[in-house]
Amino acid sequence: MNVLLDHLPEFREGFLGTLAITAASAVLALVLGILIAGFRVSPIPPLRAFGTAWVTLLRNTPLTLLFLIAFFVIPQIFFPGTSPFVLAMGALGCYTSSFVCEAVRSGINTVPIGQAEAARSLGMTFTQTLRMIVLPQATRTVIPPLSSIFIALTKNSAIAGAFSNTELFNVSKLLSDKGFAIGWIFLWIALAYLVITFTISGAFRLLERRLEVAR
Amino acid sequence: MSEVSVTKDATPDALVALSGVNKHFGALHVLQDIDLTIARGEVVVVIGPSGSGKSTLCRTINRLETIDDGSITIDGKPLPQEGKELARLRADVGMVFQSFNLFAHKTVLENVMLGQLKVRKTDKKAAEDKARKLLDRVGVGTQADKYPAQLSGGQQQRVAIARALAMDPKVMLFDEPTSALDPEMINEVLEVMQQLARDGMTMVVVTHEMGFARSAANRVVFMADGRIVEEAEPDQFFNNPRSDRAKDFLSKILHH
Numbered sequence: 001m002n003v004l005l006d007h008l009p010e011f012r013e014g015f016l017g018t019l020a021i022t023a024a025s026a027v028l029a030l031v032l033g034i035l036i037a038g039f040r041v042s043p044i045p046p047l048r049a050f051g052t053a054w055v056t057l058l059r060n061t062p063l064t065l066l067f068l069i070a071f072f073v074i075p076q077i078f079f080p081g082t083s084p085f086v087l088a089m090g091a092l093g094c095y096t097s098s099f100v101c102e103a104v105r106s107g108i109n110t111v112p113i114g115q116a117e118a119a120r121s122l123g124m125t126f127t128q129t130l131r132m133i134v135l136p137q138a139t140r141t142v143i144p145p146l147s148s149i150f151i152a153l154t155k156n157s158a159i160a161g162a163f164s165n166t167e168l169f170n171v172s173k174l175l176s177d178k179g180f181a182i183g184w185i186f187l188w189i190a191l192a193y194l195v196i197t198f199t200i201s202g203a204f205r206l207l208e209r210r211l212e213v214a215r
Numbered sequence: 216m217s218e219v220s221v222t223k224d225a226t227p228d229a230l231v232a233l234s235g236v237n238k239h240f241g242a243l244h245v246l247q248d249i250d251l252t253i254a255r256g257e258v259v260v261v262i263g264p265s266g267s268g269k270s271t272l273c274r275t276i277n278r279l280e281t282i283d284d285g286s287i288t289i290d291g292k293p294l295p296q297e298g299k300e301l302a303r304l305r306a307d308v309g310m311v312f313q314s315f316n317l318f319a320h321k322t323v324l325e326n327v328m329l330g331q332l333k334v335r336k337t338d339k340k341a342a343e344d345k346a347r348k349l350l351d352r353v354g355v356g357t358q359a360d361k362y363p364a365q366l367s368g369g370q371q372q373r374v375a376i377a378r379a380l381a382m383d384p385k386v387m388l389f390d391e392p393t394s395a396l397d398p399e400m401i402n403e404v405l406e407v408m409q410q411l412a413r414d415g416m417t418m419v420v421v422t423h424e425m426g427f428a429r430s431a432a433n434r435v436v437f438m439a440d441g442r443i444v445e446e447a448e449p450d451q452f453f454n455n456p457r458s459d460r461a462k463d464f465l466s467k468i469l470h471h
C-alpha cells in the first residue's frame with residue numbers, strides 16, 4: 001500500500017508514459033493500417049505486393065526483435081539521435097499496423113462488391129470509392145477487432161520500458177529493484193493497466209453503439 | 216434488315232463501338248469476337264439464355280470487366296487503362312444494376328448528389344436542385360431523405376436510374392434492371408425507362424421484358440454462348456427469328 005503513496009510521482013509518470021506511448025503508437029498504427037489496407041485492395045500490383053509484404057513481415061516478427069532493430073539498427077544506419085520514445089512508437093506502431101490492416105481489410109470484404117462497382121461506374125476514382133463508399137460501411141465490422149488490437153497494444157507497450165522509456169512496467173522494475181514488496185507493486189501496476197484497457201474497450205463499445213443508431 | 220448492314224461499317228454517329236472483342240474467364244470463352252455498334256439515340260435490347268455473356272458484355276462497355284483483345288470506343292475514344300482518365304470516361308456511361316447497388320449509408324438525395332459533387336465538381340446547391348428534379352422525374356421525390364433500405368425495390372431502382380442520370384451520361388447501360396423486382400414493381404421501372412428512350416437517350420438494355428423490347432427498342436441483339444447470334448428489329452426478331460438458337464430460346468420464354 002505504502003509503495004504507491006510513497007512513490008506517487010513515479011507511478012504517475014509511469015502511467016502517463018504508458019498512456020503516451022500507447023496513444024502515439026495507436027495513431028500511427030491506425031493511419032498506417034488503413035493506408036496499407038488500401039494498398040492491399042488497390043488495382044496497382046506493386047502497391048498490393050508492398051502491402052502483402054508489410055503485413056507478412058511485421059505480423060510474423062516477434063515484437064522484441066522489432067524493438068531490437070528499431071533501437072540498434074535504425075539509429076546506426078538511418079536516423080542517429082532519434083529519441084527512445086519515437087523509436088518505440090515506430091516499432092509498436094508498425095507492428096500493430098499489420099493487425100489493423102488485416103482487420104480493416106476483412107471489414108472491406110464485408111461490404112458488397114456492388115457498392116464499389118456503383119461508385120466506380122459513376123466515375124469515382126479508386127481512392128474516392130474507398131474513402132467515401134467502402135470504408136464508412138466497413139467501420140462497424142472493424143470496431144470490435146480494433147478494440148482487441150489496441151488492448152494488446154497497451155500491454156505490448158511494456159516492452160518499451162525495457163528500452164529506456166519511462167512507463168508502468170519500467171517503474172515496477174525500478175521499485176522492485178529497490179527492494180519493495182513485489183506483490184503490492186504488481187497489484188498497482190495491474191490496476192493502472194486495467195484503467196487504460198477498460199477505457200479503451202468502453203470507448204469502443206460506445207462507438208459501436210453510436211454507429212448502430214446512425215443506421 | 217438494313218439495320219444489320221448499317222451497323223457493320225463504323226457509322227459517323229456511332230456512340231459505342233465494339234470490334235473483335237474477346238474475353239475469357241479462365242478456360243471459359245465468355246465473349247467471342249463481338250462486333251457491335253450502337254448509334255447515338257439508339258436503344259438496343261440484349262437478350263439471350265442465362266450464362267450467354269450478356270452481363271459481361273454490358274460490363275465491358277464501362278470497363279468493369281477488362282477484355283483480352285479487340286477494341287471498345289465510346290464517342291470515338293478508346294477505353295483507357297484503369298486510372299483518372301477511365302474514371303472520367305465512366306462518368307459519361309451510366310450504369311443500372313440488377314441489384315440496384317444504392318449507397319447504403321447515404322440518403323436517397325445524397326446518392327443522387329454524390330457523383331455530381333465528387334466527380335463533376337458541381338456546387339452543392341446546383342447538385343441538390345438537379346437531384347430533386349431527377350427524383351421527381353422518376354417519381355420518388357417524396358423519398359429524398361430516406362435511406363435506400365427503407366424503399367421498395369421498384370423505388371430503389373428508380374433512384375438508381377436518377378443517380379446515373381445525374382451525371383448527364385451519353386449512354387445508359389441496364390443489366391436486367393427489373394429481374395430482382397416483384398412483378399407489381401416491374402412496370403414502374405419500365406415506364407421510367409420507356410420515357411428515357413422517348414427522350415432520345417442512347418441505351419443498352421439487357422432484359423427479358425419483351426413488352427419493353429417491342430415498344431422501346433430499335434434493335435434486338437440475341438446472344439448465345441458468348442456470341443452475337445442474331446440482330447434484328449424487335450418485331451422481326453420476336454415474330455420471325457432466323458436462327459434456330461433464337462427460335463428455341465423464344466419458344467422457351469414464351470411458353471410460361
Ligand SMILES: Nc1ncnc2c1ncn2[C@@H]1O[C@H](COP(=O)(O)OP(=O)(O)OP(=O)(O)O)[C@@H](O)[C@H]1O
Pocket residue numbers: 240243245263264265266267268269270271272
Ligand atoms: N467473375 C467471373 N469469374 C468467372 N466466371 C464468370 C464471372 N462472371 C461471369 N462468369 C461466367 O461467365 C458466363 C457469362 O456470365 P454472364 O453473367 O455474362 O451471363 P449472363 O448472360 O448475364 O447470364 P444471366 O442471364 O444469368 O445473368 C457464365 O457462365 C458465368 O458463370
Ligand SMILES: [Mg+2]
Pocket residue numbers: 269270271390391
Ligand atoms: Mg446477367
